[in-house]
Amino acid sequence: KYFPLKRTVGEVLTRTPPKYVRAVDEINFEVKKGETLGLVGESGSGKTTTGRLITRLEDPTEGKILFKEKDISTLTKKELKHIRKEIQIIFQDPLAALNPHMRIGEAVMHPLEIHNIGKDHSERQKLVMEMLERVQLSPASEYYYRYPRDLSGGQRQRVVIARALILKPTFVVADEAVAMLDVSVRSQLLQLMINLKNDFDLTYLFITHDLATTKYICDRIAVMYLGKIIEVGNFEQIYTKPKHPYTQALISAVPEPDPKSKKRRIIPQGEVPSAVNIPTGCRFHPRCPYAKEICKIKEPILKNVENQEVACHLYDSEYEKSAV
Ligand code: SF4
Numbered sequence: 109k110y111f112p113l114k115r116t117v118g119e120v121l122t123r124t125p126p127k128y129v130r131a132v133d134e135i136n137f138e139v140k141k142g143e144t145l146g147l148v149g150e151s152g153s154g155k156t157t158t159g160r161l162i163t164r165l166e167d168p169t170e171g172k173i174l175f176k177e178k179d180i181s182t183l184t185k186k187e188l189k190h191i192r193k194e195i196q197i198i199f200q201d202p203l204a205a206l207n208p209h210m211r212i213g214e215a216v217m218h219p220l221e222i223h224n225i226g227k228d229h230s231e232r233q234k235l236v237m238e239m240l241e242r243v244q245l246s247p248a249s250e251y252y253y254r255y256p257r258d259l260s261g262g263q264r265q266r267v268v269i270a271r272a273l274i275l276k277p278t279f280v281v282a283d284e285a286v287a288m289l290d291v292s293v294r295s296q297l298l299q300l301m302i303n304l305k306n307d308f309d310l311t312y313l314f315i316t317h318d319l320a321t322t323k324y325i326c327d328r329i330a331v332m333y334l335g336k337i338i339e340v341g342n343f344e345q346i347y348t349k350p351k352h353p354y355t356q357a358l359i360s361a362v363p364e365p366d367p368k369s370k371k372r373r374i375i376p377q378g379e380v381p382s383a384v385n386i387p388t389g390c391r392f393h394p395r396c397p398y399a400k401e402i403c404k405i406k407e408p409i410l411k412n413v414e415n416q417e418v419a420c421h422l423y424d425s426e427y428e429k430s431a432v
Contacts, residue, residue: 346359
């Protein structure tokens, strides 16, 4: 997926041609039915763009997005209407996601009206009331006529979840869905999402920069770095035996409740490079403590290492022979 960069006034005056960044670059992954896949990475890694591409809020420039074995990457807006019922997204900021002039009941009812579900207003109202109860905004009648400004951050996010689930989707992309909430509220929301997943038989793509959050909800984890997926494994593998140096760095940054725990700390050097100037070879090489010559010239590809997928030369025979 390419994005045109905003040009500064100076660039317009000097007629600099438009630049593009590859926000997501040849990634290939699968979300299995019924699982929660965590998509983890720092800001700028391409995880949000991936979520927006899957939900077709962005159009991919190339590649395929298969949903129930059907390629949805080329569907028109009209054709997408049916798919939108099945794939929903929950955003980070509930205040921005909700219309401040719409009452909570109206906001949750809106998707039903768009998709013409329910035979009349009172039937839709009943569905909305039931959904508000399901997200623990109870009694629903107390919340139905309120505005977003009358609710706390956690309550607003429950409304956003209710609005996403009212269409009975099968796949939900949660993009930093609990990132803006206080820690105590965060754990309640995560528990709610787990309960709803079981009740509605959902599949989640859980996008987050915070690896600690994945502990509560994710079955498998895919780690992204500068537009690429660099490691995929189940939760246990990623948490206890991370193979990629970047994943190891992320794990080392997760706060440890046991002060005696001697977790190996590996701090990546420097900042995430700009997506405009992608480093050659392995994109992580300018920050990697294990980088060798081969890492600067050859891009590693995802391959199976002890039942985990990892893109790193450390696990290639060429690495040993390469100059430091
Ligand atoms: Fe580090 Fe090289 Fe592996 Fe990249 S390929 S993560 S630079 S060891």
